[in-house]
Amino acid sequence: MRKAGFPARFAAGVEAAASTGGQLMPPVMGAGAFIMASYTQVSYVTIISVAAIPALLYFLSVGFFVRVEAKRSKVIATESDNAVDILQVLKDGWHHIVPLGVLVTLLIQGFTPTYAAGISILAVIAASFLSSKHRMGPAAVLDAMAQGAKNMSTTAVLLVGIGLVVNVISTTGVGNTFSILITNWAGGSLLFTIILVAIASLILGMGLPVTAAYIVLGTLSAPALFNLIAESQLLEMMTTGNLPEAASAVFMLVDPSAIAALAQGMPMEQAQALLTQVPNDFKSMLMDQALGAQSVAMILVTAHMIIFWLSQDSNVTPPVCLTAFAAAAIAKTPPMLTGMTAWKLAKGLYIVPLLMAYTPLIGGDSETLLRLSFFAIFGMYALVGAMEGYLEDKLSLLTRLIALIASIMMLWPDLALWIQFIGLGIFLALFVMGNRSFKKTA
Numbered sequence: 001m002r003k004a005g006f007p008a009r010f011a012a013g014v015e016a017a018a019s020t021g022g023q024l025m026p027p028v029m030g031a032g033a034f035i036m037a038s039y040t041q042v043s044y045v046t047i048i049s050v051a052a053i054p055a056l057l058y059f060l061s062v063g064f065f066v067r068v069e070a071k072r073s074k075v076i077a078t079e080s081d082n083a084v085d086i087l088q089v090l091k092d093g094w095h096h097i098v099p100l101g102v103l104v105t106l107l108i109q110g111f112t113p114t115y116a117a118g119i120s121i122l123a124v125i126a127a128s129f130l131s132s133k134h135r136m137g138p139a140a141v142l143d144a145m146a147q148g149a150k151n152m153s154t155t156a157v158l159l160v161g162i163g164l165v166v167n168v169i170s171t172t173g174v175g176n177t178f179s180i181l182i183t184n185w186a187g188g189s190l191l192f193t194i195i196l197v198a199i200a201s202l203i204l205g206m207g208l209p210v211t212a213a214y215i216v217l218g219t220l221s222a223p224a225l226f227n228l229i230a231e232s233q234l235l236e237m238m239t240t241g242n243l244p245e246a247a248s249a250v251f252m253l254v255d256p257s258a259i260a261a262l263a264q265g266m267p268m269e270q271a272q273a274l275l276t277q278v279p280n281d282f283k284s285m286l287m288d289q290a291l292g293a294q295s296v297a298m299i300l301v302t303a304h305m306i307i308f309w310l311s312q313d314s315n316v317t318p319p320v321c322l323t324a325f326a327a328a329a330i331a332k333t334p335p336m337l338t339g340m341t342a343w344k345l346a347k348g349l350y351i352v353p354l355l356m357a358y359t360p361l362i363g364g365d366s367e368t369l370l371r372l373s374f375f376a377i378f379g380m381y382a383l384v385g386a387m388e389g390y391l392e393d394k395l396s397l398l399t400r401l402i403a404l405i406a407s408i409m410m411l412w413p414d415l416a417l418w419i420q421f422i423g424l425g426i427f428l429a430l431f432v433m434g435n436r437s438f439k440k441t442a
Helices: 008-023 032-040 044-050 052-072 075-082 086-108 113-128 138-151 153-161 163-172 174-186 190-205 210-240 245-252 256-264 268-276 280-291 293-315 322-331 335-345 348-358 366-388 397-411 417-441
Strands: none
Touching: 008 052, 008 293, 008 322, 008 335, 032 044, 032 210, 032 293, 044 052, 044 086, 044 293, 052 075, 052 335, 052 348, 052 366, 086 113, 174 190, 174 210, 190 210, 190 293, 190 348, 210 268, 210 280, 210 293, 245 256, 245 280, 280 293, 293 322, 293 348, 322 335, 348 366, 366 397, 366 417, 397 417
């Protein structure tokens, strides 16, 4: 990226943001997918299936930043200098797909990650003999092992540096205490709960590995997050009169006079007051009757997926952003400034979880997923333009504000379809005008 003309700090930030997405992209997803499957009792295959679209949205959001910076830095003019023949690349390197296929197959078959990784390493050596140019002999294997240890040295030094924070969190129980307080501080607000989970994940991530931070937050915060998401969907059914009869029967135990109002739809305040009267022992049964077992399972996966995503932010958020520090060491850029750049480029870590919480991005039907993904792509592109002040060409303060409004119109949940199309039209108009202006000045 630096040879192509990108600024060094930006290139390091892209590396950090894109590497963080590796934990989010199926089919591997690190250890998080297996822990999530254990917590939710949902199959690993189902989890990686519902995680695919959110992960693609995250990588697209990083890609939009890269495109904007490429336009601003005039990198596109040197694009042809690095052109390669894709067919030749596939012909020379197809054997590299074999270890990945072995890894994914073993994971889907239910083998442990350690076993799958060990067999895949052997598959790398075996696959090298499918190529006549890069066969790995004993010397090459030892050299690869030495190079891997050398590349890990920078990260190891950083881990030693924050070892004190790890011990403090582990021995004092600060992480557990902070997670428990989230439920009390949020006051029943889904948005505030997500914000507090993000703050907690950042603090825990300063001293704990990403997976460990997810385990702590998932254990203590996922039930509260699950209840808030499920109750929001239940309240929507109560206000629109779409509550199934079996679920309405539960409310007969609380207030028989409310059955008629439930059939027609009741005001939100009345629905909230009625729901608070339902004993906690009956709420799980009520949710199963109203939402269905499959929807309840997907809501639980959504709660854990949100926490899992937010647990990644410590990788790219100062002051302890190990991924950004490692990228800064490679690019020879200031670590903390690189961390700030990576934090900006990884904004999808916060936008996509909000879409998960307020829309059926996980577990929705095909038509809903297609609509959500379509407008989310353009909405995030508009947001990137508003943040950077640049799309196809430089944006003025007014056009940045317009781009931000267009982004909100496409990303805000529960807006009418025609409003989203208006937002899309506004963004496309800005894009076309910027493209014409860029061509005139190029």
